[in-house]
Amino acid sequence: AVVVTDRAQNPTGAAVGADRARELRAVLADHPHVLLIEDDHGHRIVDLPLHPLAGVTHSWVLVRSTAKAYGPDLRLAVLTGDAVTVDRVTGRQGLGPGWVSRLLQRAVVELWTTDAVDPLDVARSYGERRDALVRALAERGVDARGRSGMNVWVPVAEETGAVARLLHAGWAVAPGARFRMASGPAVRLTVSAMAAEEIEAVADAVADAA
Template sequence: METGVRDGHLAPGDALPPVRRLAEDLGLATATVASAYRALRQRGIIETAGRQGTRVRHRFPVAHRGPAQLPPGVLDLSGGEPDPELLPGLGTALSRVPHTATGYRRAGPCPELADLAAERLAADGLPAGGITFANGALDAVEQALTAHLSVGDSVAVEDPCWGNLRDLVATLGLHAIPVPVDAEGPTPEGMREALRKGAGAAVVTSRAHNPTGAIITAARAASLREVFAEHPGVLVVEDDHWGELATDPLHPVVGGTDRWLFVRSVSKPYGPDLRLATVSGAENVIARVEGRMRMGSGWVSTVLQHLVLGLWEDPAVEGVVARARAAYDERRSGLIRALTERGVHCAGRTGLNVWVPVPDEASAVTVLRDAGYAVSPGSVNRLRSAPGIRITVSHLSRAQDRERVADAVAIALAPTLQLR
């Protein structure tokens, strides 16, 4: 089966035969096939989808041919990436990278960047902690989870959640316990239940929750801290990927337990290819993260660290980020307004995405693709939550484009809207 996935004969979403039937077809014991399916699930290649049976995961940790190309003329609103036109140029910052910023002796966190990162986090109200850097937000989360958990352990995960996190948890052989999300982030009741069920770690999103755009308010942060205080040994990881692009203040959840980690990548404001994330946390957690990195990738490129330092110290870049912040806010709020005017229920208080609940994801995605728009099915993000589609607003710079997308969504959901 893994060979079939690797060479493309088994595609993402393909259904696999039931264990008993496959065992009969191959002349094998049922337990043998069940064991193979279990191994494939633990490695993140297949998943059990309730009544839909067992299927190939939409993403899997083996080499494959990559995503299918979109038909000509289809606008991609599915990627979740920032608009390249709103990213700062790197030329000035690159020119300031010192020639001495290389070599094994300088490996590790750049002191100047670490000091500036600590100042920025303190200004946002984050509790004091150790500082290091990872190769992006997902790398930081992976290092922390693998350092504190073992295969088979459970993690409290927002539902819906960032698709890459869902995939990572499955690939690490961990069990995801879904925590419902509303407009203010993960619910305290859901988090308490997940921890009661034995979750050894929890991953939450500060702002611009992917895919719903939820933001953790001051009241919700206080409630979640109370829940975590009841389980001081649980690892709490907070992802603030929207960081510098946020218009709402940060209300940290971390800091009240023995094990916590706060992650803020530079991908959205400065570019996805800049694989760097600031990581702050309890000293014991930071030590484990750095220790695991040294056993693998070693450290984040010192050249890259100095490049980010140059961007942070450039007033002109600060202006570019401010313009991007305003542009994304306009695009997202504009699409939400257009959808609401057409009777379409949606969510997206912050961030790059708008979440639209739908009764049938496959149908909505197909109708919108035929209309010229590629959106992301919510199955990529969901565990047990209701179906939906995610629309990324990066490429909706013009008001007329947002109106046209809203028209297409309304047409795709027409039967549902009429029932309302």
């Protein structure tokens, strides 16, 4: 199986562009029996278009959750795919505790149909703060990545010390160890709760810690 995060990849914010999608589809076309799972959790919070890979393998699903745009407590996602794979997922849910409260389902439908969240405004808000933080870090000589979504990935010399120094300065960040396998140490910053007026102070603290 292949699992692809199409947009707002956690932690780097990477996104699959049109050229990359064509390259990946060409590779997958040579392996039609691979199960393709596309995670588009950034739907409605990202200002980049979706370039899906689905359709070149026999088995595929594309999943969109409500967790990022509306709140993790809703515990609801929508899924599409080929008929056999969708039927298998449905069957597995019928065998265990995979049922989602009808109240939560109706709450999500209400949020969708009443336009309770303006996805363009949300995407713009995250994008402006994320890009501003990346620029502020670059001005301080700190390399950082964050192309889409709400996270910024910052390489550091040593994770534990950087996390501790930032916490002492009043900022909580995630150590990169849980997100990486072969890449170097880093920390993940999230702009979801960061106000625009805090960005300069955060950048100063990160520059000192990194």
